[in-house]
Amino acid sequence: MLLRKCIIIFLFLFQVSFCLAQKYTHQDTLRGSITPERIWWDLLHYDLKINVNPENKSITGSNAITYKVLGESNILQIDLQDPLRITKVLKNDQPLKYTRNGFAYFIELPNKSKIGNIQKLEVFYEGVPAESINPPWTGGFTWEKDLNGKDFIATSCQGIGASIWWPNKDHMYDEPDRGMRLSITCPETVMAIANGRLVDTVDNKNRTRTYVWEVINPINNYGVNVNIGDYTYFSEKYQGIKGELDCDYYVLSYHVQKAKEQFKQVPKMLEAFEYWFGPYPFYEDSFKLVEVPYLGMEHQSSVTYGNGYKNGYLGKDLSGSGWGLKFDFIIIHESGHEWFANNITYRDIADMWIHEGFTAYSETLYVDYHFGKEAGNDYVIGTRKNIRNDKPIIGDYDVNNEGSRDMYPKAANMLHLIRQVMNDDQKFRKILMSLNKDFYHQTVTTEQIENYISEKSKIDFSTVFDQYLRTKNVPILEYKLDGNQMSYRWANVVDGFSIPLKVYVNEIEKWIKPSTDWQILTDEADIEILEIDRNFYVIRSELDQSNSGS
Secondary structure (H helix, E strand, C coil), rough: HHHHHHHHHHHHHHHHHHHCCCCCHHHHHHCCCHHHHHHEEEEEEEEEEEEECCCCCCCEEEEEEEEEEECCEEEEEEEECCCCCEEEECCEEEEEEEEEEECCCEEEECCCCCCCCCEEEEEEECCCCCCCCCCCCCEEEEECCCCCCEEEEEECCCCCHHHCCCCCCCCCCCCCCEEEEEEEEEECCCCEECCEEEEEEEECCCCCCEEEEEEECCCCHHHHHEEEEEEEEEEEEEEEEEEEEEEEEEEEEEHHHHHHHHCHHHHHHHHHHHHHHCCCHHHHCEECCCCCCCEEECCCCCECCCCCCCEEEEEEECCCHHHCCCCHHHHHHHCCCCCCCCCCCCCCHCCCHEEEEEEHHHHHHHHEEEECHHHHHHHHHHHHHHHCCCCCCCCCCCCCCCCCHHHHHHHHHHHHHHHHHHHCCCCCCHHHHHHHHHCCCCCCCCHHCCCCHHHHCCCCCCCHHHHHHHCCCCCCEEEECCCCCCEEEECCCCCCCCEEEEEEECCCEEEEECCCCCEEECCCCCCEEEEEECCCCCCEEEECEEEEEE
């Protein structure tokens, strides 16, 4: 009987392990990890040329990739997703052999290059790219027509990867140090807008026009975009921390007046975010808002906009506080990503909260700056109703897996709690600014951000990050009232969780520091009411005296 039970237990554990192993495929690993075919070369520059044909929804193009040799290898991985196909690869005008494993193409160089050498190859490709079913949450091309029947086209690819529409080193850890050039050819009846600055326009003989855009700064792959439409252009200059910033706007011709009114929020956004985060990170490449046929996205220096020229999120207040209708969600949120996503970029999508948590909190900081601290508090607390607590915020590493969508409201409320524990807004602001300075144009890990905040604040927040990012549990303050005494402790927490907590005992403010062990607070009068300061995202649970616990 004992042997039989052991066999049953073994088979059960084997089945669980097998199921976990089957959760991800080899393709997930090729897409999500820093493979041997990626690690030995460092991206320096992309030169992407793409011809967009709206009639049959096809594209043809090439990408010249300049890189520096870091190690000894002659197999290089480039990614491109179905149904697009690489047609040839050239180096010094000579064709290179390549093999394919799913979406990963392994290019064979004729020999190993000397470490430190600068090399260049050009990848040619073509096909009908995936069409986004629900942009920007599903990636690919969006092919639409505007109200005048003109082409209205855009790309989006966060999560699924930029290789959904162009060949590249599709992992977030490596960005082209010297930026990129984008040459987009489209029908002459419309314009093509991309990242950076417009440096050339070429009229072709076949009734098409090529728009050439130049990006000076490093850029993450999903931040690269193409937008095509019957655009009208207007602009303004913003006097910022680093001087004059060019703000360029491209909107559909019949939305110009609405845009000129709604986009007055851009200088307000820049003023607030430069106050909290430091200088806009891409002065050299300018700031743009570009109208698209979907809600919007944080494409670097080319923020896309489709919020209907309304305040809120498509006219709704996600916080329910009323403050969410005081600003255009897409202008503020997607622009906030210029600091957290495009300047400071996660190395692995499992750490996507670095983008979304800080940027979701940027909405609060915008409200705080323009409408006051209590308004900001109202806003972030209001977003708690959107928290699911369904799974940890951090995903699984090396397999292109993101965690819970709580990375938006819950991570924002975690940052708000950290701000309360610091109890020093100038210190908190200084840390946000120094993050953007010390990690300027870099890719980072969660551990780097955690350690940085703890080090700069001189407060150990390690268990706070563990609690809110790596579990789905919300800390519970359990307490019991007995005359003029209150017993209290943390429950539902990770080992060692202990933070100071602002409470109101009989409506009088006090700071306590609960742990997982029972502690006692004694007051002069009978304790009848305990309230936790609303800015701390924790749960209160009163136990009666018969429930003594241990």
